[in-house]
Amino acid sequence: MRHDLIAGAAALGCPLTDAEADRLLGYLDLLARWNKVYNLTALRDPAQMLTHHLLDSLAVMAPMRRHTGGASVSVMDVGSGGGLPGVVIATTQPNAAVTCVDTVQKKVTFVRQVAAELRLPNLQARHTRVEAITDTQWPLITARAFASLPDIVTLTRPLLAPGGVWMAMKGQHPADEIAALPGDVEVFHVEPLQVPGLNAERCIVWMRLRRQPPTTGL
Numbered sequence: 001m002r003h004d005l006i007a008g009a010a011a012l013g014c015p016l017t018d019a020e021a022d023r024l025l026g027y028l029d030l031l032a033r034w035n036k037v038y039n040l041t042a043l044r045d046p047a048q049m050l051t052h053h054l055l056d057s058l059a060v061m062a063p064m065r066r067h068t069g070g071a072s073v074s075v076m077d078v079g080s081g082g083g084l085p086g087v088v089i090a091t092t093q094p095n096a097a098v099t100c101v102d103t104v105q106k107k108v109t110f111v112r113q114v115a116a117e118l119r120l121p122n123l124q125a126r127h128t129r130v131e132a133i134t135d136t137q138w139p140l141i142t143a144r145a146f147a148s149l150p151d152i153v154t155l156t157r158p159l160l161a162p163g164g165v166w167m168a169m170k171g172q173h174p175a176d177e178i179a180a181l182p183g184d185v186e187v188f189h190v191e192p193l194q195v196p197g198l199n200a201e202r203c204i205v206w207m208r209l210r211r212q213p214p215t216t217g218l
Contacts, residue, residue, distance in 0.1 A: 001025065001050060008055045008196040013062035014092060023091045023118045024054055030114055031082055038106045040082040051197040057085035059193045060142070060169060061092055063204055067165065068140070076101060076138040078130050078156055079146030083111040083123075085169065089142075090115075090123035100125040101133070130155050137161040144169040149177040149205060153185050157209075166207040173203055186210045 002021060009016045016024070028049055034040055043049050072095035077086030080100035090098040100111045102125070111125035126133070139161040143152050152168055160166070170177075178187050185207055193202040 001028075001046065004047075004050060004197070005054060008051075009058050011196045012055065012059050014058050016092065020092055023120070024088065026118055027083070027087055027091070027114055028054060030110075030117065034082075034110050034113075038110065040107060040110060051195065053084055054088065056169075056195050056198060056202065057088035057144070058092070059195050059202060060085055060167065060204060061089070063191055063193075064089070064093070064140070064167065067167070067206075070095075072096065073140050074138050074161075075099070075140045075142060076136075076156070076159060078141060078143045078152070080111065080125070081107050081145070083107075083114055083125075085142060085144055087111065087114055087120070087123065090120050091118070094122060096122060098123050099136075099138070101128060101130055103127070103129055130159070133159055137164070139164040140167060141165075142167040142169065148180070149174060149207070150180045150182070153181060153207065160209070164208070166205075168205040168207065170203050170205055172201045174205065178205065181207070184210050 002025060005024060006016055006021055031040060032046060043052055074097045075089055077098060077100045080086045080102050083100055086098045086100040089096055102108050105127050108125045108127040115123040137159050141156050141160055149168055173190060187205060187207050189206040191204040195202055
């Protein structure tokens, strides 16, 4: 398991330190144990959880670092569930302040337990509906298996900081969802991903609000 994690992360351009690998395997163990009681994920097989959850989430790290240039960034993971990809981002990017948002109390409690047990001070979780948040904006908003692109944009638009971007994780290229986006939302990149051990299409849809042309006075 450890070898597969380290090899897979390296193949994704996200080499792990020993401490990061330990934390991610610890997270996987916590997820498996809590899952027996709280049904956090439909997957039960550890090998599948490694590829479908850990490596699938690690696939966003190299693209995210290219976008941020490795600089510190605040990230909201909306509809985070059991903390994917938020926990993985917090583990492998210590200068990212990650907030996982979910409406299900047991999932938020789990993410908070992960932050405590794995000593991730840059990870927090909020139990709320995303549309109820009014006190914070984020320069990077991500979502995985949460909603359609139009719904993600509609729900989180007020929470996107000026100049911010959406980093939406999707399976196949979501052409229909992209076509249904509001006119002021621009898809500036659809980035295909190859996840080791996962025989399925994956991509990141990068979105931002279109820059408004300057108004000219008479």
